[in-house]
Amino acid sequence: MEEYKMRRGEYLEERVPDMEATIEGYFGEITGTEEYNGSDLYVVGSPDNPVFTRIVAGTVSYSGKKDKLAVHFEERSLEELMEAGEVDAAGDANTAKNDFLLECTGRDAKARRESMKRSVEDDAETPDNV
Secondary structure, rough: EEEEEOOOOEEEEEEHHOOOHHHHHHHHHOOEEEEOOOEEEEEEEEOOOOOOOEEEOOOOOOOOOOOOOEEEEEEHHHHHHHOOOOOOOHHHHHHHHHHHHHHOOOOOOHHHHHHHHHHHHHHHHOOOOO
């Protein structure tokens, strides 16, 4: 599960007031919920795009901190897509993921990579026994 933070001064509930409708708009009908870190996330069990086998996404709330977007994309392998003749759907799947993350976080792919790289570097500087 990946967690994404918003841009400085922005809040997830302001950017995406209806998370359920946003997820359905990008990926298909929500078939259930799943608990993650004390928050219920939406599950798309049969996504519209054949590249995805399952998607879990939603808002994770932390006391004293800004909410974060949590997302997990389960995807079929390239071999499976080639056998089924659905390789062309991979471009659409990538676009849907990036557009969804941009709408929710306000950060493009480059900004998200840089942010994650900084957080990994910050974690590396923190002693393990603190």
